[in-house]
Amino acid sequence: MHPVRVKARATAPGRGAAPIAGRARLSPLRQAVLGAGAIVAGGWLVVVGWPAWTAWQQVARRPDQQLTWSRVHVTQPPDWIPPRFVPDLLQARDFPARLPLTRPGLAEDLAAAFASSPWVERVVSVRGQYPARVEVELVYRRPVALVALPSSEVPIDGRGVLLQLTRQVRDAHESSPRIVGVKSSPAIVGQAWGDPVVTHAAALAEALSPHWSAWGLKAIECPNSPPRADHLESGEFRLRTGDGSVLLWGQSPLSEHPGSIPTELKIARIGQYLKQFSSFAEAGVPQQIDLRPLREITRKPLPASGP
Numbered sequence: 250m251h252p253v254r255v256k257a258r259a260t261a262p263g264r265g266a267a268p269i270a271g272r273a274r275l276s277p278l279r280q281a282v283l284g285a286g287a288i289v290a291g292g293w294l295v296v297v298g299w300p301a302w303t304a305w306q307q308v309a310r311r312p313d314q315q316l317t318w319s320r321v322h323v324t325q326p327p328d329w330i331p332p333r334f335v336p337d338l339l340q341a342r343d344f345p346a347r348l349p350l351t352r353p354g355l356a357e358d359l360a361a362a363f364a365s366s367p368w369v370e371r372v373v374s375v376r377g378q379y380p381a382r383v384e385v386e387l388v389y390r391r392p393v394a395l396v397a398l399p400s401s402e403v404p405i406d407g408r409g410v411l412l413q414l415t416r417q418v419r420d421a422h423e424s425s426p427r428i429v430g431v432k433s434s435p436a437i438v439g440q441a442w443g444d445p446v447v448t449h450a451a452a453l454a455e456a457l458s459p460h461w462s463a464w465g466l467k468a469i470e471c472p473n474s475p476p477r478a479d480h481l482e483s484g485e486f487r488l489r490t491g492d493g494s495v496l497l498w499g500q501s502p503l504s505e506h507p508g509s510i511p512t513e514l515k516i517a518r519i520g521q522y523l524k525q526f527s528s529f530a531e532a533g534v535p536q537q538i539d540l541r542p543l544r545e546i547t548r549k550p551l552p553a554s555g556p
Contacts, residue, residue, distance in 0.1 A: 316350045316381040321359070324387045329421045330368055338366055350381040363387060367412055367439030392418050394426040394454035394469070396435070396447065402427070403435050407455035409448040411436050424462045426454040430471035445475035446484070449501035453486055456502050456512050464523065465491040485541075492528060493535035495551060515540045522546065 318336050326334055342362040348355070356375040363385055364372045373386035392404035392412055404412040404422065412418065428451075433444040442448065450471050457466065470487040484504075488496040496519070502512040518540055523529070529536055535551045 314350050314379075314381050315347050316355075316383060317347050318344070320382045321385065322382065323363070323385045324389070326368075327389060327391070327421075329392055329415070329418045330389060331415055331417060334366075334368065338362060350377055350379070350383075356383075359383060359385060365439075367410075370406075392422050392425065393451060393458050394428050395422065396428045396431055396442075396450075397468075398431070398435070405442065405447065405451050407451055409442045409444075409451040411438050411440060411442055413438055426457060426461050426466065427468040428454060428471060429468050432473070446471050449475055449484065449503050450486065452502045453498070453512075456516070457488075460516065460519070464519065465529070467491050490529045490535075492530040492533075493551070494529035495535070495537050496529070497537065497539040497541055499541040510541065510543065518546050 318339050321335055321339065323335055331337065339362065342365070344358075344362065356377060360372045360375045363369050368389055369387050370390045371388040373388060374384075375386075376384045378384065390406040390410060390412060393407045395402040395404050395414075401414070403414055404418050404425075405428075406412060428447070431444065431447055431450070433442070433447065436442050442451075450469055453469055457469075460466070466488055468489045470489060472484045472486060475484045484500060486498045486501060488498050490496065498515065500506060500509045522538065529538060531548075531550070536548045537551050538546060538548045540546050
C-alpha cells in the first residue's frame with residue numbers, strides 16, 4: 250500500500266480550500282470561541298478553557314457540523330466498483346451514521362478506512378468542508394484479467410492483487426483477458442497473489458488490455474515457472490486467439506533479460522501483422538506466430554492437434 254497523505258482542511262462553501270476559521274466574516278459564535286482561547290491547527294479547531302469548551306460543544310452539535318455518510322464524497326467510482334461502496338465500507342468500519350466534523354482524528358480515520366478497501370490502490374487526500382462534508386480523493390484498482398481456476402474465475406489488477414468477483418466486475422470485464430495455467434492458489438482479497446507467474450501474467454494482461462478485444466485475443470497461457478533474468482527461454486508466455494492461432498510471446502513486460510524484445514515492439518509487430526493479413530489464421534488455418542525473433546516474426550500452420 251502506498252503511503253497516505255492526509256490533508257484535513259475544513260473549507261468554506263465556494264472558497265475551495267480556504268480555512269473555515271479565516272479572519273474575515275467570523276460568526277459571533279466563532280468569535281466567542283476564538284476569543285475564549287481557541288487554536289486553529291491544520292484547519293481543525295482545538296479549544297482550551299471551560300467557557301470555550303462549552304461553546305465548542307455547541308458548535309459540534311449544530312446541524313451544519315454533523316457529518317453523515319451521504320456527505321462523504323469520493324472520486325467518481327468506475328463501473329466495476331459496487332454501487333454501495335461508500336456506505337458499506339463505513340458501516341464495516343463501524344463509523345457512526347452521524348458524527349461531528351470537528352471530531353479529532355476524523356480525517357485520519359477516514360483515510361485509514363478507505364485505504365483498507367481492496368478496491369483502493371491509494372488514498373490521495375481527505376478534505377473537510379463547511380457545511381459538514383468530506384471530499385476523499387482516491388486512486389482505484391482496475392481489474393485487468395480474470396484468472397481461471399478449476400471451478401471459478403477471479404479478477405486481479407495489473408500488479409497481481411486479488412480483487413472481488415462482483416457482478417459489476419463480470420459485466421464490465423466480460424471480454425477481459427483470461428489467464429490460464431496458474432498452478433498456485435489465490436491470496437486474500439486485496440493482497441498480491443504471491444506467485445511470480447501471476448505477477449508477470451498480470452503485467453502482460455495490462456499491456457495488452459487496450460488491444461485485447463479488437464485483436465480477438467482469447468487467453469494468456471502461463472509457463473510452469475516465472476521468467477529468469479539469466480535464461481531467456483524460461484518463463485515464456487503464449488497467447489491464444491479466437492481463431493485458434495497461437496502467439497509465442499516470450500517473457501513478460503517485467504522481464505529483466507537483456508535479450509528479451511521490448512513489449513512495445515511486440516505489440517507493434519502484432520498490429521503490423523494484422524494490418525497485412527487481416528487475421529491471425531490464414532485461409533481459416535490457425536497459425537503459430539513467433540514474436541520472439543530479433544529480426545522479424547515467423548509463422549507456420551498449426552497441426553490439427555494443436556501446438
